Amino acid sequence: MKHAxxxxxxxxxxxxxxxxxxxxxxxxxLLLPPPEAVARYLWDALFDGTLLSASIVTVxxxxxxxxxxxxxxxxxxLMVSTSDFFGSTVGALALGLQTLPSVxxxxxxxxxxxxxxxAMLFVVxxxxxxxxxIATSNGTRSIPPIYARVARTMGSExxxxxxxxxxxxALPFLVTGMKQGWAxxxxxxxxxxxxxxxxxxxxxxxxxEYGRELSAMDQVIGVMIVIVVIGLITDKGLxxxxxxxxxxxxxxxxxVS
Amino acid sequence: MTxxxxxxxxxxGVSKWFRTSRTSVHALDNITLTVAPGxxxxxxxxxxxxxxxxxxxxxxxxxxxxxxxxxxGQPIVGPGRHRLVMFQESALFPWLDVFGNVMFGLKRxxxxxxxxxxxxxxxxxxxxxLTKFKEAYTHELSGGMKQRVALARSLAPDPRVLLMDEPFAxxxxxxxxxxxxxxxxxxQSRRKTIILVTHNVREAVCLGDRVxxxxxxxxxxxxxxxxxxxxxxxxxxxxxxxxxxxITSALKSHDPELGRQ
Numbered sequence: 001m002k003h004a005x006x007x008x009x010x011x012x013x014x015x016x017x018x019x020x021x022x023x024x025x026x027x028x029x030l031l032l033p034p035p036e037a038v039a040r041y042l043w044d045a046l047f048d049g050t051l052l053s054a055s056i057v058t059v060x061x062x063x064x065x066x067x068x069x070x071x072x073x074x075x076x077x078l079m080v081s082t083s084d085f086f087g088s089t090v091g092a093l094a095l096g097l098q099t100l101p102s103v104x105x106x107x108x109x110x111x112x113x114x115x116x117x118x119a120m121l122f123v124v125x126x127x128x129x130x131x132x133x134i135a136t137s138n139g140t141r142s143i144p145p146i147y148a149r150v151a152r153t154m155g156s157e158x159x160x161x162x163x164x165x166x167x168x169x170a171l172p173f174l175v176t177g178m179k180q181g182w183a184x185x186x187x188x189x190x191x192x193x194x195x196x197x198x199x200x201x202x203x204x205x206x207x208x209e210y211g212r213e214l215s216a217m218d219q220v221i222g223v224m225i226v227i228v229v230i231g232l233i234t235d236k237g238l239x240x241x242x243x244x245x246x247x248x249x250x251x252x253x254x255x256v257s
Numbered sequence: 258m259t260x261x262x263x264x265x266x267x268x269x270g271v272s273k274w275f276r277t278s279r280t281s282v283h284a285l286d287n288i289t290l291t292v293a294p295g296x297x298x299x300x301x302x303x304x305x306x307x308x309x310x311x312x313x314x315x316x317x318x319x320x321x322x323x324x325x326x327x328x329x330g331q332p333i334v335g336p337g338r339h340r341l342v343m344f345q346e347s348a349l350f351p352w353l354d355v356f357g358n359v360m361f362g363l364k365r366x367x368x369x370x371x372x373x374x375x376x377x378x379x380x381x382x383x384x385x386x387l388t389k390f391k392e393a394y395t396h397e398l399s400g401g402m403k404q405r406v407a408l409a410r411s412l413a414p415d416p417r418v419l420l421m422d423e424p425f426a427x428x429x430x431x432x433x434x435x436x437x438x439x440x441x442x443x444x445q446s447r448r449k450t451i452i453l454v455t456h457n458v459r460e461a462v463c464l465g466d467r468v469x470x471x472x473x474x475x476x477x478x479x480x481x482x483x484x485x486x487x488x489x490x491x492x493x494x495x496x497x498x499x500x501x502x503x504i505t506s507a508l509k510s511h512d513p514e515l516g517r518q
Contacts, residue, residue: 146348153316154362154414155338164364168352250351251396 033218041218058203065121066185069128077136094133102127102188106195115198127188128181135177139170175242264294264417264450271324283475284310295448299465301458307476308454312420316342341416345423347403349395355406356391362414381409401432421453437463441489459501463492472511479511
């Protein structure tokens with residue numbers, strides 16, 4: 001309870017600071033709107049449905065692109081970790097592409113797919129695959145070799161060894177990779193939506209960009225807050241259960257103090 | 258294969274080199290050794306004498322450069338479920354609880370029903386005195402408990418041969434003593450063939466029917482000692498200490514580096 005109160009106090013303090021800054025510095029609401037203006041926007045947009053429909057469009061794109069990206073990334077990652085040839089070819093390529101900001105794919109995506117859902121998905125997938133490949137191959141290569149030896153002496157080989165030993169042993173790395181992939185997917189999609197207007201769906205990125213065009217900074221900041229909140233919710237919903245499972249089993253995760 | 262050869266091991270003229278681009282290390286030189294069914298053999302020697310390599314070769318994890326190893330009269334071509342290994346680090350799987358670890362080697366036994374597997378796992382947990390910790394996670398166990406679970410995991414699939422690679426080296430003296438007692442009890446009731454590798458001479462005398470002394474560069478078996486002391490043996494007994502003394506001097510005489518001290 002005390003913990004929860006101090007968390008609330010922290011965020012209340014942050015908003016207060018924001019409010020004080022807008023009053024004391026006398027900035028134009030065009031540059032930094034006061035918190036109540038953003039709150040009003042969020043309230044209105046929540047009830048007229050724009051926020052909800054934009055969120056659904058965005059999250060749907062994100063989930064589809066992410067799932068495809070993870071499937072491709074894990075498959076390639078396992079190939080990379082089992083063969084030196086794939087390691088020095090596909091692995092190197094993934095490492096190189098991971099350093100390429102995914103927004104760089106937008107021009108190509110537009111050329112190849114036009115202003116379509118396909119272009120959006122392409123950017124998300126390209127943003128996700130690299131980091132998942134790297135995390136999967138690093139993960140399966142970093143597990144203690146003694147696990148593989150134990151498995152071999154117990155007669156666990158091939159598919160059985162992979163499903164019962166290598167993949168579970170690499171779980172901490174895999175979850176980290178999936179989390180990173182999620183963050184990359186989210187960023188890629190926002191970049192794509194801000195840059196590309198398409199007719200098949202009006203996402204959060206579009207809402208943000210329209211706010212800029214209309215000089216409605218309350219909308220811009222409001223949408224930014226929504227993006228952060230969705231990110232937090234998915235992190236808690238998708239990844240926290242896995243992390244709890246690992247911390248309990250591996251005995252990790254105690255705070256360092 | 259006759260019934261009384263089950264659990265028999267024969268190492269015939271095994272040599273092994275480890276080659277890298279710059280050096281070549283002669284790890285084992287023409288090792289010949291037989292272990293009778295149900296016998297407890299200890300291999301002692303200083304670090305680098307190739308005793309762990311020899312164990313790996315018997316396990317089928319490493320292929321010798323020459324010579325061969327026969328289990329129950331059949332040449333060993335790879336790891337097999339009749340020869341299970343216990344390592345110095347318990348190497349328990351952290352994603353499984355204690356029971357899951359003991360079940361690991363049983364999962365692939367197609368001749369058993371799920372219920373039979375569970376019963377076997379439970380019996381082995383009882384054997385090592387850890388029934389209460391069935392649902393514990395591996396990080397919650399002490400070093401000695403981890404090795405007990407590892408022992409149960411290796412014994413559960415009912416191997417003919419148990420290969421132990423310095424399984425007690427990382428434990429404190431008191432825990433180790435308790436495990437010596439446990440291991441002797443289990444060995445006497447289950448009559449497995451055991452090969453235990455150690456650099457602790459007293460441990461070897463306490464546990465083995467026979468102690469083979471190895472020397473390094475290249476790894477060779479130099480002498481064998483029969484241990485006829487009554488069981489269960491106490492590591493602190495003076496008879497045991499005397500024999501250990503003899504073996505230690507033999508060790509030193511075969512290794513110029515140890516002899517100099």
